[in-house]
Each structure stands twice: as C-alpha cells, then as structure tokens.
Amino acid sequence: MLKDYKRSERPADEEIEKRLTELRERLATKQTRIRDHKLPVLVVLEGWGAAGKGSVLGKVIRNIDPRFFKVATMGTKSEDEERKPFLYRHFVKIPEAGKYEFLDGSWMDEVTKDYLLGKSSEKDYKAHVSSIKTFERQLTDNGYLVLKFFFHIDEKEQKKRLEKLLDDKNTKWRVSDWDLWQNKHYDKCMEVFDEYLRETNQSQAPWYVIDAKDKKWAEVQLLDIMVNGIDMALSRGAQAVPVLQNVFPLRKTPKLSEIPLDKTVPEEDYKKELDKLQKKLSKLHNELYRKRIPVIIAYEGWDAAGKGGNIKRITGALDPRGFEVHPIASPEPHEKARHYLWRFWTRLPRSGHVAIFDRTWYGRVMVERLEGFCSENDWQRAYNEINEFEKELTDWGAIVIKFWVQIDKDTQLARFTDRQNTQEKQWKITDEDWRNREKWDQYENAINEMLQKTNTTTAPWYVLESNDKKYARIKALKILIEEIEKRL
Numbered sequence: 001m002l003k004d005y006k007r008s009e010r011p012a013d014e015e016i017e018k019r020l021t022e023l024r025e026r027l028a029t030k031q032t033r034i035r036d037h038k039l040p041v042l043v044v045l046e047g048w049g050a051a052g053k054g055s056v057l058g059k060v061i062r063n064i065d066p067r068f069f070k071v072a073t074m075g076t077k078s079e080d081e082e083r084k085p086f087l088y089r090h091f092v093k094i095p096e097a098g099k100y101e102f103l104d105g106s107w108m109d110e111v112t113k114d115y116l117l118g119k120s121s122e123k124d125y126k127a128h129v130s131s132i133k134t135f136e137r138q139l140t141d142n143g144y145l146v147l148k149f150f151f152h153i154d155e156k157e158q159k160k161r162l163e164k165l166l167d168d169k170n171t172k173w174r175v176s177d178w179d180l181w182q183n184k185h186y187d188k189c190m191e192v193f194d195e196y197l198r199e200t201n202q203s204q205a206p207w208y209v210i211d212a213k214d215k216k217w218a219e220v221q222l223l224d225i226m227v228n229g230i231d232m233a234l235s236r237g238a239q240a241v242p243v244l245q246n247v248f249p250l251r252k253t254p255k256l257s258e259i260p261l262d263k264t265v266p267e268e269d270y271k272k273e274l275d276k277l278q279k280k281l282s283k284l285h286n287e288l289y290r291k292r293i294p295v296i297i298a299y300e301g302w303d304a305a306g307k308g309g310n311i312k313r314i315t316g317a318l319d320p321r322g323f324e325v326h327p328i329a330s331p332e333p334h335e336k337a338r339h340y341l342w343r344f345w346t347r348l349p350r351s352g353h354v355a356i357f358d359r360t361w362y363g364r365v366m367v368e369r370l371e372g373f374c375s376e377n378d379w380q381r382a383y384n385e386i387n388e389f390e391k392e393l394t395d396w397g398a399i400v401i402k403f404w405v406q407i408d409k410d411t412q413l414a415r416f417t418d419r420q421n422t423q424e425k426q427w428k429i430t431d432e433d434w435r436n437r438e439k440w441d442q443y444e445n446a447i448n449e450m451l452q453k454t455n456t457t458t459a460p461w462y463v464l465e466s467n468d469k470k471y472a473r474i475k476a477l478k479i480l481i482e483e484i485e486k487r488l
Contacts, residue, residue, distance in 0.1 A: 001197040023223035027063045038097035047151025049179030050161035051212040069100035083350040085396040091345040096337035140204040141241045145233040151212035155186040240377040249457045264468040277477040278317035292351040294398040298360040301405025304415035306469040313473045328359035383453040390459035400459040
C-alpha cells in the first residue's frame with residue numbers, strides 16, 4: 001500500500017480552509033447521532049515518527065464534546081501489561097457505544113517495532129497479525145466503526161522534521177530512539193509497514209493512507225474519511241453478519257441427558273482425598289507463580305448445582321495473594337455498552353496468577369440467547385468468537401479449564417426447596433431461579449449446543465457430576481491438578 005501510494009494533488013489554501021470549516025462543522029453535528037444510534041467509533045492513528053499524528057489529532061478533537069471521547073497514547077507497555085495477553089491493553093481501550101476512542105499508536109506499532117528490532121520472530125509476528133485481524137473483525141461484527149489511518153511522509157521529510165525537533169530544547173524530548181531508528185532504516189521499515197498494511201487491510205476495517213506532508217491537508221483528508229465513514233455506519237444501522245465456519249479442533253462431547261449422575265464418594269474418603277488434593281494444589285500454585293503460568297478456571301452450571309462450594313474447595317488450597325474469584329452477574333451499564341467480551345478481558349489474571357470465573361462469557365449463548373438480550377445473529381457468531389478468545393488465552397500460555405456443573409431436575413428442586421425453607425439459605429434463592437427452572441428444556445438444548453461447539457482441544461469442557469457435591473469437588477481438584485502438572 002505504501003509502495004504503490006500516489007499522493008493526491010493538494011488543493012489551494014483557500015479551498016483547504018473552506019473544506020476544513022465545512023468538515024469540522026459536519027463532525028461536530030455527528031455527536032448527537034452517534035450517541036442516539038449507540039455507535040462506538042474507534043479511530044487508530046499510525047504512521048512514521050514526526051508525521052504529525054498528534055498535531056492533527058489535537059485539531060480534530062476540538063470539534064467533539066470532550067464528554068464523549070477519550071484519547072490514549074499506546075507507548076511502552078507497563079509491567080502489568082507485560083504480564084497480560086498481547087491484545088489485552090488494546091481490547092480494554094475500546095469505546096463505549098455512542099462514544100469515540102482515539103488511539104495514538106496501536107497494535108500495529110507494537111508488532112512492527114518488535115519485529116524490526118528483532119525482539120520477536122517471524123512466527124510471533126505472523127501470529128500477532130492473525131490475532132489483530134480477528135480482533136478487528138470481532139469489533140466490526142459487533143457494531144464498531146473502526147477507522148485506521150497511516151500518516152505517510154518520505155524519508156527526507158521525516159529527517160527534516162526530526163532535526164527541527166532536536167534543534168529546539170523544548171521539543172527535543174518528543175523525538176524517541178525509535179523515531180531515529182526508523183529514519184536510519186527507512187527502506188527496511190517501509191517493507192515491513194507496507195506488508196503489515198496489506199495484511200490487515202480488511203474490507204470492514206480498511207487502512208487509509210494520509211499524505212502528511214502538509215498538516216492542514218492531512219486534517220482535511222482525515223476529517224473527510226471520518227465524517228463519511230460515520231455517515232455510512234449510521235445509514236447501515238445494525239446488520240446481520242455472516243456466521244463463520246468453525247476451524248477449531250473439537251472433542252466429542254455427550255449430551256447432558258447421557259451423563260450418569262449416580263457417582264458418589266463416601267464421607268470418610270472425601271475428607272482424606274480433599275486434604276491430600278488441596279495440599280498438592282497448594283504446592284503447584286507456588287510453581288505456577290515461579291514459572292509465570294496463568295490459570296483461568298471457568299464455572300458454568302445449573303442453579304443450585306454447587307458451583308460456589310466447588311470454587312471454595314479450590315481457593316482453600318491457593319495463596320490468597322495469587323488468585324481472584326470473579327462472580328459474574330448482569331453487566332453494568334458501562335459493560336453492556338461495550339463488546340460483550342470486554343468485561344472478561346478486563347478481569348484476566350497476570351501471569352502466574354489464577355482467575356476463577358463464577359459464570360462466564362458463555363452467558364452469550366445461554367441467558368442472552370434464551371432471554372432475547374441479543375439477536376440470533378449475535379449468539380450464533382459467539383461460538384466462534386469465544387473459541388477465538390480462548391485461543392488467545394492459550395496462545396498467551398494460560399491453562400484454561402472449563403467446568404460444567406451438572407445435576408438433574410429433581411436434585412435442583414430439592415435444593416431450591418431446602419433453600420426456601422431454611423432461613424439462613426433464603427438469600428441463595430430468587431424468583432429468577434424459579435423462572436429459569438421453567439425453561440429447563442430450552443436451557444438444556446442451548447447447553448448441549450454450547451458444549452458441542454466450544455469443546456476445543458486447547459480449552460476443553462469438563463462435566464462435574466454434582467448430584468453428590470463431594471464427588472464433584474474431588475473431580476474438579478483432580479482435573480485441575482492433572483492439567484497443571486501436564487503443563488509444568
């Protein structure tokens with residue numbers, strides 16, 4: 001794209017001023033429509049060092065109500081970000097519905113810089129490019145407008161600007177070693193930048209090359225693309241998106257009705273086994289921390305199936321400084337206004353730590369599906385999106401273990417009745433639990449489909465037979481220990 005780029009003719013100054021006035025006014029009028037249509041707009045600014053991204057961005061945002069946008073400069077990773085998945089610090093920056101997020105630098109700068117400086121291999125580079133394409137597609141499939149701009153200047157222009165900045169003690173700080181390295185190795189950078197832009201130039205999230213030799217002309221180009229892109233997105237509205245074919249290796253899984261639930265463990269055996277397994281898990285937790293291996297444990301299951309007690313037996317073996325339990329309820333307004341996976345990206349553990357989710361991202365294909373909180377197209381796409389999410393986690397190096405806690409309908413009724421009739425347990429039972437019980441068959445069909453489509457070889461499901469809670473607890477501990485030992 002950069003190699004073939006042909007500069008368009010710069011209009012006369014009078015024409016530029018006229019167009020700037022018109023485009024600034026048009027952008028200013030978009031805010032109300034973006035808010036009313038709940039359109040999230042992500043604007044990515046990339047380009048050569050000293051190409052003027054910050055200067056143009058400063059002028060553009062003057063036309064937007066400051067309550068409705070954020071600007072993030074994606075510089076060097078923090079220590080915490082270094083211990084999170086590659087896409088973490090970018091995913092957490094996505095805007096709420098009806099608002100803008102401007103990124104000065106992005107995932108492009110990160111992966112191309114590491115590759116050019118020899119900090120990542122070609123294999124790592126290609127894997128990251130694949131993840132980026134998936135990330136951008138997921139955003140646009142879920143209603144985001146993604147606008148990506150590359151500010152382009154030639155080698156001589158970049159050198160002139162860098163020298164000017166360096167000559168002034170008040171601007172010298174703005175020139176980084178990376179900017180200077182780029183100019184010294186301009187042709188090499190051009191090769192990698194061009195390849196990256198071509199690889200990630202997707203129809204739903206294309207790249208726009210901005211002629212950045214003149215700042216006002218650069219602003220005209222960016223504003224023109226922004227306002228027209230917003231107009232197109234608003235006119236399209238919500239549209240169905242093709243459901244992608246699954247490409248993830250899957251393990252065969254039985255239907256819930258085929259799983260026998262008569263397994264039990266005697267009380268005396270349970271206590272001995274529990275003590276032994278918890279001591280073993282405690283030792284493994286120390287090794288996980290030392291080797292910086294993250295663990296993500298996802299719990300789903302029927303109401304009153306015993307998830308809480310199961311989680312308690314696992315956390316009882318862990319160092320409290322090295323784990324966190326995330327009880328997932330209905331999304332908060334700021335969570336609901338973003339991609340449904342956002343609230344899980346923000347809760348991922350650091351390397352060496354354990355995150356336990358009591359309810360998970362699978363709500364998309366269960367509760368949200370059956371209660372009509374998302375469209376059919378949304379939940380049909382979600383199986384593949386979830387598999388992609390979990391692949392990001394396992395590629396990062398996480399151990400991902402998913403438990404479905406299974407009971408039969410009679411056992412659930414007995415536990416509901418006990419909770420309702422026991423004062424200290426009444427907080428555990430709600431009207432919603434009873435309503436969900438009436439939809440047992442619908443939920444069972446949805447769960448069977450979920451297990452079938454997301455039981456991948458890298459992030460498999462394990463069913464815990466929990467008519468006997470003690471049996472389910474022992475089984476969960478054994479599986480967790482086995483998976484950790486396998487990794488270690």
